[in-house]
Each structure stands twice: as C-alpha cells, then as structure tokens.
Amino acid sequence: MSEHASKILKIQNDLSCRLGRTSSLTEALQLCVEAGMEAAGMELGGIYLVNREGGIDMLCHKGLPEEFVRAVSHFDKDAPRMKILMQGNPIFFSANNNPLPESVNASGAEYYKALAVIPFKHNGEVIGCMNIGTAASEEISGIAAQALETIGNQIGDILARVRAQEQLRESEEKFSAICRSAQNAVIMMDARGRVSFWNNAAETMFGYSETEAAGRDLHDLIASGEQRQAFRRAFSSFRETGRGSFTGKTVELAAVRKNGEEFPAELTLTQIRLKGEWNASGIVRDISQRKREEAEKQNLQQQLQQAQKMEAIGTLAGGIAHDFNNIIAAINGTAEMMLKSKHPESPDFVRLERIIKSGLRARDLSMKLLTFARKEKLQARTVALDAVIADLTDMLRGTISRGIAIRTRATEPGLHIHADTNQILQALLNICLNACEAMPEGGAVVIETGRAAVGSGEALEACARPGAYCVVSIKDSGHGMDETALRKIFDPFFTTKEPGKGTGLGLSVTHGIVHEHNGFISVQSAPGQGTAFRVFLPEAAPCEEPDADPQRAAARGFGKGAILVIDDDTDFNGMIAEALESEGYDVIATHSGPQALEAFKTNMEIIDAVILDMILPDMDGTAIFRALKELRPDATVILCSGHSQKGKAAALLEQGAAAYIQKPFLLSEIFEAVQRVVHPSGTDE
Ligand SMILES: Nc1ncnc2c1ncn2[C@@H]1O[C@H](COP(=O)(O)OP(=O)(O)OP(=O)(O)O)[C@@H](O)[C@H]1O
Ligand SMILES: [Mg+2]
Incomplete structure (x- = not known):
C-alpha cells in the first residue's frame, strides 16, 4: 500500500472513531472538514447541508475569513451549479480548468x-457538500480529488x-418544555395505570412532586x-382494547388533591401506543373557578327571578291593597x-262592633x-341601633307569651343606621314573633347586634353593596325549618x-323593608x-344634630302631638x-x-294636651x-271620668x-276630642 493510501486510511479510521463518539452535529461537521483538509493537504474548508427549501447553508468552516464566510454562507436551490451538485457530482474549480465564479471570491480578495x-x-x-480548497495552488491534484471523494462517501x-x-433531542426538549410549562396538568400513565409523566402544573394542581x-x-x-x-374498571377495558368511554372525549370528574381537598376537574384522555402497549396521556384542567362562576351566575339568576316575582306580586298586592283600604x-x-x-x-251594637x-x-x-308592596315612603333618619333594639324588646315584652325570654347583647355598642325606625322595628318584630311562635314550649330569643364588613363576593351574592354593615342577629331554639321551607319563607x-292563623306576609314585609334600606338578610x-336570622343594614355615621332622631323630635312636639x-x-x-300612639301621637302615661x-x-x-x-x-x-x-x-286639658x-x-x-269625655267611650270619641283640641284647625300638621 502506498504511503498516501495508508495516510488516507488512517484519516478515515480516525474520523470514523471520533464521529462514533460524538452526538453533536457541530462537532461532527468540524471533524469532517478537518479530515477533508488533511486528506487533500489544503488549508481552507467548509461544509454545507441541504435545507428544507432545497438550497444549502454553510454550517461549519475552517481557515476562511469571516467576511468571506458571510458572502458564501448560503446558496439557493437555483444558484449556478446547484443542479450538478444535487445530482451527486463533485465539482472541481481551478485556474486552468473551470475557473471559480466571481461570487465565490466575493470581495475580489481571491x-x-x-x-x-x-x-x-x-x-x-x-x-x-464539503468544500475544500487552497490559495496556495491553482490546481487540485487527482490524488487530492480521490482522497476527498473517499471521505465524502464515508x-x-x-x-x-x-x-x-x-433533531430528536431538540424536539424532545421542545416537547418537554411545552409539557412542563403548560398551564394544565399533563399526565401520562403506562399500560399498568402507573404514572410515567407528571408535569409542573400536575405538581401544583395535585400537590405531589x-x-x-x-x-x-x-x-x-x-x-x-x-x-x-369506576376509573379502574374503565381503564382495564381501555388497556385491553385501546378504547374506553373516556378516550378522545373531555369528561368532568371529582379530583382530589394530596391534602384531601376535592375539586372539579376536566380530563381529556388520549391513547398512545408505546412499545406495542397502550398508554394513556391525559390533560387535566382545574375547573373550580369556572364552576364557582357558574354557580354564582345561577344564584344571581335565581335572585333576579325572585326579585322579579316579588316585584310582580308587590305591584299586584299594592294595587289591590290601595282599593281595599278605601273599601274598608x-x-x-x-x-x-x-x-x-x-x-x-x-244586639246590633255587638254586631256592629264585630x-x-x-x-x-x-x-x-x-x-x-302595602308595606310589602313598598308603596309607603321611607322616613329615614340616622338612629342609634341600640335604641332601636331597646324599643324592639319593649314591644316584644308587651306582646309575647310567658315562658319566652328575650336576651340582648351588643357586641359593639354605639352603632348607627340610617332608617325609618317604625319600619325597621316592624321588620325585626316580624322575625322575633316568628321566633317566639317557633317555640311553643318556651325558650329564648337571643338578639345580638354587631358590625360586619361585607366583601364584594358576599355583597354580589346578596345583591347588595360591599361595605360596613350593622348586623342584627335573631336566634331561636325553636323547631327550625327544612330546606324547602327555607327557600320559600x-x-x-x-x-x-x-x-286563618298566619298571613304568610310577615317575612315578605321584612324582606321588602330591609331591601328598601339597602340591606339584606x-x-x-x-x-x-x-x-x-341575620339582618344586615348599612352602617351610618352617628349624626351630630340631636333633632335628627325622629323619636326625640316627636317627643319635642314635632310629631302629631304629645x-x-x-x-x-x-x-x-x-x-x-x-x-x-297608633294614631301617631306620642304618649306619656302616668299613674x-x-x-x-x-x-x-x-x-x-312639648305637651300638647293632657287627658x-x-x-x-x-x-x-x-x-x-x-x-x-x-x-x-294655657295647658290643654281633656277631662274624663x-x-x-x-x-x-x-x-x-x-x-x-x-x-x-264620659267613660266608657269609643276610641273614635277620644281621637276626635284629641284631634279637636290639639289641631283646632282640623289639619294634622
Ligand atoms: N324562626 C322560625 N322558625 C321556624 N320557622 C319559621 C321561622 N320564621 C319563619 N318561619 C317559617 O316561615 C313561614 C313564613 O313566615 P312569615 O312570617 O312570612 O309568615 P307567618 O309567620 O306564617 O304569618 P304571619 O307573619 O302573618 O303571622 C312561617 O309560617 C314558618 O313556617
Ligand atoms: Mg310571621
């Protein structure tokens, strides 16, 4: 074997050993260009690879200055001689035979x-293609050409x-990056149902690393x-057939986190055949937020329907009540x-009385x-909640039967509300009376007041504004209600x-009044x-002006009369x-x-008349x-005996x-007398 032949063989051997050890394309190209240069005994070289468009890009070079590389880094598929090249034919350029095109020595530097x-x-x-050349000689020798073709074939x-x-490594990296960074949990399980892939979102969603x-x-x-x-059964049939009720579809399921918390999830399962066995890849999405929003929407819709129903009944009832009042x-x-x-x-006296x-x-x-229909205008003023509760308990003590205790507790005294006292009293009284009626064997009604900050979520649910509220809670230990009753109260x-015992209007009146006061229950x-029951009423700032309290104003004679x-x-x-009082007077009773x-x-x-x-x-x-x-x-005195x-x-x-006035008298008589002496002109004001 000639010396040259054995040199080429050695270069080939070395190259093949080194290429076997590398997995980097850049390094492999570098080894090839160096081997080509050594085999040809030339000092310049570069390697091009064919791209997707059929052109060629230079991916590696040696001995070539940068500006030259820039000029020749790419050739389109239509560039001169590309056809010859793509047919697999080597091209040799030299001074005497086939001179180099000008574009190759772009800057004229040759x-x-x-x-x-x-x-x-x-x-x-x-x-x-591998391009190997020299600036030292104008010819490529036959030996060099042969050596290069040998390497080229290798x-x-x-x-x-x-x-x-x-490329596989790159695509794997891309796939992995996409899966790992996905917002949804991407999970894979093998043919035995064991986890073989678990991305970052799965870690966050389920709590397992x-x-x-x-x-x-x-x-x-x-x-x-x-x-x-159910899942296990579905999976074993999936394993046998590669098909299952869940595959290819998106299904909802109750998933569970590591800490035991259950949450609604959506699962899309796909089958994959790996090494001849069925595997499954699943994408799981946590849909708690969506479910919450759906529930909220449904709740709002129900509330709207309820409000519309109340509005309609209110209008109807209000219309009837108005005429009804005139008839009565x-x-x-x-x-x-x-x-x-x-x-x-x-006998007619008794009948007429009836x-x-x-x-x-x-x-x-x-x-x-009428109150329910909210046809009455609110006479709202800033009032102390404690005073309202004191009036409420007074009224209750006068009304309720024995065996029922009333307990009150103000967790935060000094709260104020902007309210029509009479109406709010009516609203609270209705709840308290129901509470008493729910305890026929006796018990206690516990009335507590306090303050609560209502956040936007809670407020949205209650169709109210977020903010500071006073809360009156009225608890009883009575028979309670089931869910059906609770929805209708x-x-x-x-x-x-x-x-004949109840009208069923008590709580609808309460509801109307509380909503009219921008509150909720x-x-x-x-x-x-x-x-x-918890009645939420917007908290008001205490009023500086003492007369703003209607009770006090009335006591000073600004009402119908004292x-x-x-x-x-x-x-x-x-x-x-x-x-x-029922006629609108304020009364001081003495014995x-x-x-x-x-x-x-x-x-x-402030006293307008004395009886x-x-x-x-x-x-x-x-x-x-x-x-x-x-x-x-000038004291006005009505005598009676x-x-x-x-x-x-x-x-x-x-x-x-x-x-x-002679006793016994009809109330109308006393009203008439009081009216006459307090408002001689015949008006109420
Ligand atoms: N504290 C309570 N405990 C148990 N059930 C209650 C309570 N409060 C209300 N309810 C139920 O709600 C129903 C409606 O109450 P609402 O006050 O509107 O009407 P009513 O009490 O039946 O009639 P009225 O108020 O005209 O006497 C009651 O009949 C009762 O079934
Ligand atoms: Mg009632």
Missing part, C-alpha cells in the same frame, strides 16, 4: 485559487445519523374515593256611625300588603300556620336545630297610650297625681287641674278645661 466541492449522500440523496450516513439524533407521583397508580393519586373504582274605610266609617246611634245593650273589629283586622292586613303568603336553619295621660288604672293607661305633675313640669314645653281622670286615689282631679294651669295657664261628674267637670270646663 481566497480560493482552487476548490473541490464534494457532495455527500444518505439513502441515495445528496444531503450536503461521512454522508454518519452526518445524517448525528443530525437526526440532534414528580418524584412522588412517578410509578404510582394514577387512580389512587387523583380520583376521589367514589370515582376510583267606607265599611268601618259607616259601622262606626251606626254604632254611635245604637244603645250598648242593643264588623269594626273585622274591619280593623282587614286594615292591618292591607297595611302589611320570603315568598308572600307562604305560611306553615293553620288556616341571611338565614340559617335546620329541622329541630332552631333558626338564626299627650300626657293621667289615670291610676294601668290597663286603661296602656290601652289609651296604644290607641293614641298618680305627683308623678303626673312631675312629668308635666319636665315636658311642659285627666277626675278621680285619683292620691289627688283630686280638680287639684291636679289647678296645678297644671298654674304651671302653664267613669262617674257622672258633670257638676265638677262643668265647673272645670268653665275654668278652661278643653273637653269632657
């Missing part, structure tokens, strides 16, 4: 004087393999207890007039309807009471577990006070002469009358008493 372009192939197709397959490996998850049964890991068996007024007025002409002993009583009940009912006319109850009642009979006092005079002295400025019983055990009516007149000569006191009364009437 880097190459002679150049061999040697194509190399894989599977019969040209995949690139490297095609090897470079193709290295390039394929590198990749190492913890790898090799474990996927169903144990992510399916909730109830669904685990006519019936009652006529009955009252007829009653005046009847003797109390006459008509009036029924009429009053009808009036109450229509008042409730605010519906007008929903009642579980016996026919939450209820918790279960059968046998009692009930807790009346001092003096009578030793407590029942009578209570009845009169209630009747007058003895000295107490009455004391009260008169304190409230002299004085002529006989009191501790002081004679005449004496009280004189004392009152002494304190205030059960005995025939015409003589005494006549004397006092002469001395300036405003009116005399």
Whole structure:
C-alpha cells in the first residue's frame, strides 16, 4: 500500500472513531472538514447541508475569513451549479480548468485559487457538500480529488445519523418544555395505570412532586374515593382494547388533591401506543373557578327571578291593597256611625262592633300588603341601633307569651343606621314573633347586634353593596325549618300556620323593608336545630344634630302631638297610650297625681294636651287641674271620668278645661276630642 493510501486510511479510521463518539452535529461537521483538509493537504474548508427549501447553508468552516464566510454562507436551490451538485457530482474549480465564479471570491480578495466541492449522500440523496480548497495552488491534484471523494462517501450516513439524533433531542426538549410549562396538568400513565409523566402544573394542581407521583397508580393519586373504582374498571377495558368511554372525549370528574381537598376537574384522555402497549396521556384542567362562576351566575339568576316575582306580586298586592283600604274605610266609617246611634245593650251594637273589629283586622292586613308592596315612603333618619333594639324588646315584652325570654347583647355598642325606625322595628318584630311562635314550649330569643364588613363576593351574592354593615342577629331554639321551607319563607303568603292563623306576609314585609334600606338578610336553619336570622343594614355615621332622631323630635312636639295621660288604672293607661300612639301621637302615661305633675313640669314645653281622670286615689282631679294651669295657664286639658261628674267637670270646663269625655267611650270619641283640641284647625300638621 502506498504511503498516501495508508495516510488516507488512517484519516478515515480516525474520523470514523471520533464521529462514533460524538452526538453533536457541530462537532461532527468540524471533524469532517478537518479530515477533508488533511486528506487533500489544503488549508481552507467548509461544509454545507441541504435545507428544507432545497438550497444549502454553510454550517461549519475552517481557515476562511469571516467576511468571506458571510458572502458564501448560503446558496439557493437555483444558484449556478446547484443542479450538478444535487445530482451527486463533485465539482472541481481551478485556474486552468473551470475557473471559480466571481461570487465565490466575493470581495475580489481571491481566497480560493482552487476548490473541490464534494457532495455527500444518505439513502441515495445528496444531503450536503464539503468544500475544500487552497490559495496556495491553482490546481487540485487527482490524488487530492480521490482522497476527498473517499471521505465524502464515508461521512454522508454518519452526518445524517448525528443530525437526526440532534433533531430528536431538540424536539424532545421542545416537547418537554411545552409539557412542563403548560398551564394544565399533563399526565401520562403506562399500560399498568402507573404514572410515567407528571408535569409542573400536575405538581401544583395535585400537590405531589414528580418524584412522588412517578410509578404510582394514577387512580389512587387523583380520583376521589367514589370515582376510583369506576376509573379502574374503565381503564382495564381501555388497556385491553385501546378504547374506553373516556378516550378522545373531555369528561368532568371529582379530583382530589394530596391534602384531601376535592375539586372539579376536566380530563381529556388520549391513547398512545408505546412499545406495542397502550398508554394513556391525559390533560387535566382545574375547573373550580369556572364552576364557582357558574354557580354564582345561577344564584344571581335565581335572585333576579325572585326579585322579579316579588316585584310582580308587590305591584299586584299594592294595587289591590290601595282599593281595599278605601273599601274598608267606607265599611268601618259607616259601622262606626251606626254604632254611635245604637244603645250598648242593643244586639246590633255587638254586631256592629264585630264588623269594626273585622274591619280593623282587614286594615292591618292591607297595611302589611302595602308595606310589602313598598308603596309607603321611607322616613329615614340616622338612629342609634341600640335604641332601636331597646324599643324592639319593649314591644316584644308587651306582646309575647310567658315562658319566652328575650336576651340582648351588643357586641359593639354605639352603632348607627340610617332608617325609618317604625319600619325597621316592624321588620325585626316580624322575625322575633316568628321566633317566639317557633317555640311553643318556651325558650329564648337571643338578639345580638354587631358590625360586619361585607366583601364584594358576599355583597354580589346578596345583591347588595360591599361595605360596613350593622348586623342584627335573631336566634331561636325553636323547631327550625327544612330546606324547602327555607327557600320559600320570603315568598308572600307562604305560611306553615293553620288556616286563618298566619298571613304568610310577615317575612315578605321584612324582606321588602330591609331591601328598601339597602340591606339584606341571611338565614340559617335546620329541622329541630332552631333558626338564626341575620339582618344586615348599612352602617351610618352617628349624626351630630340631636333633632335628627325622629323619636326625640316627636317627643319635642314635632310629631302629631304629645299627650300626657293621667289615670291610676294601668290597663286603661296602656290601652289609651296604644290607641293614641297608633294614631301617631306620642304618649306619656302616668299613674298618680305627683308623678303626673312631675312629668308635666319636665315636658311642659312639648305637651300638647293632657287627658285627666277626675278621680285619683292620691289627688283630686280638680287639684291636679289647678296645678297644671298654674304651671302653664294655657295647658290643654281633656277631662274624663267613669262617674257622672258633670257638676265638677262643668265647673272645670268653665275654668278652661278643653273637653269632657264620659267613660266608657269609643276610641273614635277620644281621637276626635284629641284631634279637636290639639289641631283646632282640623289639619294634622
Ligand atoms: N324562626 C322560625 N322558625 C321556624 N320557622 C319559621 C321561622 N320564621 C319563619 N318561619 C317559617 O316561615 C313561614 C313564613 O313566615 P312569615 O312570617 O312570612 O309568615 P307567618 O309567620 O306564617 O304569618 P304571619 O307573619 O302573618 O303571622 C312561617 O309560617 C314558618 O313556617
Ligand atoms: Mg310571621
């Protein structure tokens, strides 16, 4: 073997050994170009690979200056001589034979004087070329050309393999980067149902690290207890057939995190055949947020429907109640007039009284309807919540039966609300009365007040504004309610009471009033577990102006009128006070002469009239009358007595008493007398 031949053989051997050890395409190309240069004994070289468009790109070079490389780094598939090259034919350029095109020595610096372009192939197709040349000689010798062709034949397959490996590695890296950074959990399980891939989102979603998850049964890991068996069954049929009820579809499931928390998820399962066995890859999406939003939307829709229903019933009820009121007024007025002409002993007297009583009940009912229909305007002012609760408990104690205790607790005293006191009292009273009615065996109603910050989520749910609220919570230990009842309690006319016992309007009125005050109500109850209502009312800043409190304003005589009642009979006092208050008067009830005079002295400025019983055990009516007149000569006094006191009364009437009423009297009579003396002009104001 010639020396040259053995040199070429050695170069070939070395090259093949080195290429076998490398997996980097850049390094492999470098080894090839160096081997070519050594074999040809030339100092310049480069390697081009064919690109997707059929042109060639220079990927490696040696001995060539950068500006030259830039000029020749790429040739299109239509460039001169590309066709020859792509057919697998080497091209030799030299000074005498086939001179180099000008474009090769672009800058005119003439880097190459002679150049061999040697194509190399894989599977019969040209995949690139090796360019080896020199500036030292104008010819490529036959030996050099042969050596280069030998190397060219050697490297095609090897470079193709290295390039394929590198492309595979790159694509794997890309795939892995995509899977790892995906927002959804990407999971793969092998034919036995064990986790073989677990991306970062799966780690976050389920709480298991990749190492913890790898090799474990996927169903144990992510399916909730109830669904685990169903999944296992589906998977074993999938393993046998490669098909399953879940494959190729997106299904919803209850998934479970490492900490045991269940959450709704969406799973898309795909089958993959690896090494002849079915594997499954799954993409899992946490849909808790979407579910929450759907539930919220549904809740809002229900609320809207409820609001529309209430609105419609309200309009209807309001319309009826308005006419109904006029009808009742006519019936009652006529009955009252007829009653005046009847003797109390006459059977018609009792009948007419019955008509009036029924009429009053009808009036109450229509008042409730009107309140529910919210046809009444709010007289809202800033009021102390504690005062409202004090009034509420007073009213309750006067109303409820024995055996029920009322307990109050202010967790945060000094809160204020902007409210129509009467209406809010009515709203709270309705809840309290229900609470009492739910405890026929007795028990306790616990009324607590406090403050709550209502966040935007809670507010949206309650269709209210977020912000600071005062909360009145009313709890009972009564029979409670089931879910069906709970859903209906605010519906007008929903009642579980016996026919004729309840109107079912109590809570709808409460609901209307609270909403009118921009508040909302939450209820918790279960059968046998009692009930807790929480009424949320927007918190108001305390008002500086003392007269802003309607109670106080009324007490100063700015209401319909303030009346001092003096009578030793407590029942009578209570009845009169209630009747007058129901007519819009403020009443100070006293039981003895000295107490009455004391009260008169304190409230002299605001008292519009005094109703004085002529006989009191501790002081004679005449004496009280004189004392009152002494304190205030223009005091308006209505005398009243059960005995025939015409003589005494006549004397006092002469001395300036405003009116005399004989007991027993009709309430209408006392109303008429009070109205006449307090508002002589006949108006209310
Ligand atoms: N605290 C409670 N415990 C148990 N059930 C209650 C409670 N509050 C309300 N309910 C239920 O809600 C229904 C409706 O109450 P609502 O106050 O609207 O009407 P009512 O009490 O039946 O009639 P009315 O208020 O006219 O007397 C009641 O019949 C009862 O079934
Ligand atoms: Mg009720």
